[in-house]
Amino acid sequence: MPSARPSLALGTAECKAAPVGQDAAVTSTRTGPRSVADHRAVVASLVAPQPEELVPLARARGRVLARDVVAGVSLPSFANSAMDGYAVRAAEVAHPPVVLPVGADIPAGRTDVPPLEPGTAHRIMTGAPLPDGADAVVPVEATDGGVERVELRETPLPGAHVRRPGEDVEAGAVVLRAGTVLRAPQVGVLAAVGVADVPVRRRPVVLVLSTGSELVAPGTELRPGQIYESNGPMLAAAVEEAGGRAELLRFVPDDVEQFLGRLADRVGAVDGGVDLVLTSGGVSAGAYEVVKDAFTGRGVEFVKVAMQPGGPQGAGRLDGAGGVAVVTLPGNPVSSHVSFEVFVRPALRAAIGHPHPDRAAVTATLGERWTSPAGRRQFRRGVLDAVRGVVTEVGGPASHLLGALARAECLVVVPEDVTELAEGSAVEVWLLDA
Numbered sequence: 490m491p492s493a494r495p496s497l498a499l500g501t502a503e504c505k506a507a508p509v510g511q512d513a514a515v516t517s518t519r520t521g522p523r524s525v526a527d528h529r530a531v532v533a534s535l536v537a538p539q540p541e542e543l544v545p546l547a548r549a550r551g552r553v554l555a556r557d558v559v560a561g562v563s564l565p566s567f568a569n570s571a572m573d574g575y576a577v578r579a580a581e582v583a584h585p586p587v588v589l590p591v592g593a594d595i596p597a598g599r600t601d602v603p604p605l606e607p608g609t610a611h612r613i614m615t616g617a618p619l620p621d622g623a624d625a626v627v628p629v630e631a632t633d634g635g636v637e638r639v640e641l642r643e644t645p646l647p648g649a650h651v652r653r654p655g656e657d658v659e660a661g662a663v664v665l666r667a668g669t670v671l672r673a674p675q676v677g678v679l680a681a682v683g684v685a686d687v688p689v690r691r692r693p694v695v696l697v698l699s700t701g702s703e704l705v706a707p708g709t710e711l712r713p714g715q716i717y718e719s720n721g722p723m724l725a726a727a728v729e730e731a732g733g734r735a736e737l738l739r740f741v742p743d744d745v746e747q748f749l750g751r752l753a754d755r756v757g758a759v760d761g762g763v764d765l766v767l768t769s770g771g772v773s774a775g776a777y778e779v780v781k782d783a784f785t786g787r788g789v790e791f792v793k794v795a796m797q798p799g800g801p802q803g804a805g806r807l808d809g810a811g812g813v814a815v816v817t818l819p820g821n822p823v824s825s826h827v828s829f830e831v832f833v834r835p836a837l838r839a840a841i842g843h844p845h846p847d848r849a850a851v852t853a854t855l856g857e858r859w860t861s862p863a864g865r866r867q868f869r870r871g872v873l874d875a876v877r878g879v880v881t882e883v884g885g886p887a888s889h890l891l892g893a894l895a896r897a898e899c900l901v902v903v904p905e906d907v908t909e910l911a912e913g914s915a916v917e918v919w920l921l922d923a
């Protein structure tokens with residue numbers, strides 16, 4: 490390792506520098522591993538609640554509303570027909586069949602609708618404004634479909650097939666609350682009430698940097714001992730899925746100078762600043778732990794967390810870099826992903842005001858017998874038979890089994906004090922795609 494550490498020449502203005510919460514110091518006097526809950530609190534304290542920004546509705550999908558949205562118009566905004574048919578006065582069709590002259594044709598979008606004269610009907614299409622004087626629509630199926638004159642064969646109740654103004658949404662009422670996640674129906678209703686730009690929580694910007702001299706980019710031929718780098722794309726995808734914006738720096742070899750140099754180049758260069766630097770690899774107990782070597786004594790605390798996979802963790806604010814928040818994940822792909830799930834995902838989602846920062850958890854029945862190490866919370870990868878509520882392991886507990894992780898549907902949580910689980914035990918399951 491180079492003896493003199495290159496310093497990070499990072500601008501302070503771009504970097505969020507909220508103070509680390511008190512939780513960050515929780516384990517400073519302890520000697521044993523840090524609990525999962527304590528490390529979650531440390532990571533959560535590093536990502537500040539995000540400010541509001543306006544985005545065009547077409548780009549708002551998946552975002553979280555920053556404030557209540559009040560409807561500018563009612564839905565429906567005017568009385569209109571729910572059917573293709575004839576607008577009538579219901580009382581005039583009390584004794585069918587009734588033949589009436591057709592006064593006007595009202596397609597959807599007609600803005601100069603004449604009132605309905607007594608003793609007449611208007612031909613009207615779905616969504617067209619109900620004429621003044623009409624109080625019901627007779628569907629075309631209950632008529633002879635006439636153009637000049639129409640035979641009406643059924644008596645409508647007053648209000649039949651008429652959509653009332655405001656029956657769905659009242660103008661001036663809150664149509665969606667702050668904290669709502671914008672999925673297709675929410676995007677739809679915002680469009681319907683005339684919203685063009687939506688106030689949402691800004692997405693936290695996360696720089697993703699992997700480390701390892703064995704790593705090469707896809708498209709390169711592998712030499713013996715080399716592997717394709719996978720944590721970077723995986724974590725960047727996880728950041729985006731969690732509601733953040735990922736800047737993938739890809740990877741550097743196990744070299745402190747290159748590692749710090751790459752970070753320094755990019756932390757200041759990202760428009761709008763960086764909310765979190767997320768590294769993977771180089772934090773365990775080996776001889777070439779580049780992340781640990783680069784960050785130790787610089788505001789990032791390296792700890793062992795009582796979990797498996799994902800024991801070695803680091804987090805803090807980097808001295809001399811505008812206090813940029815850093816979370817260092819272990820390198821094994823499954824450890825990296827599980828650590829992201831347990832620590833980083835909830836922190837990012839809380840920061841964007843997501844109503845459910847954590848994965849949906851259910852209780853399932855274990856379909857096999859397991860043993861588990863004492864003193865560590867295990868997060869094992871499972872597939873869930875949702876009909877029977879039975880979960881089984883996919884692959885095994887080892888943290889290099891990325892193919893198995895990719896087939897998993899859930900994480901199965903085995904508490905720290907549980908060392909044996911009989912087949913049929915009730916277990917907590919985090920649903921990965923919920």
Ligand code: AMP
Pocket residue numbers: 699700701703704716717718719720721740769770771772773775819820821822
């Ligand atoms: P480390 O934590 O750096 O000691 O890495 C632990 C294991 O994870 C080693 O087998 C590494 O080759 C592997 N690993 C580390 N980083 C990555 C990465 N970005 N992509 C794929 N595998 C990695």
Ligand code: MG
Pocket residue numbers: 700701702743770771820
């Ligand atoms: Mg490594």
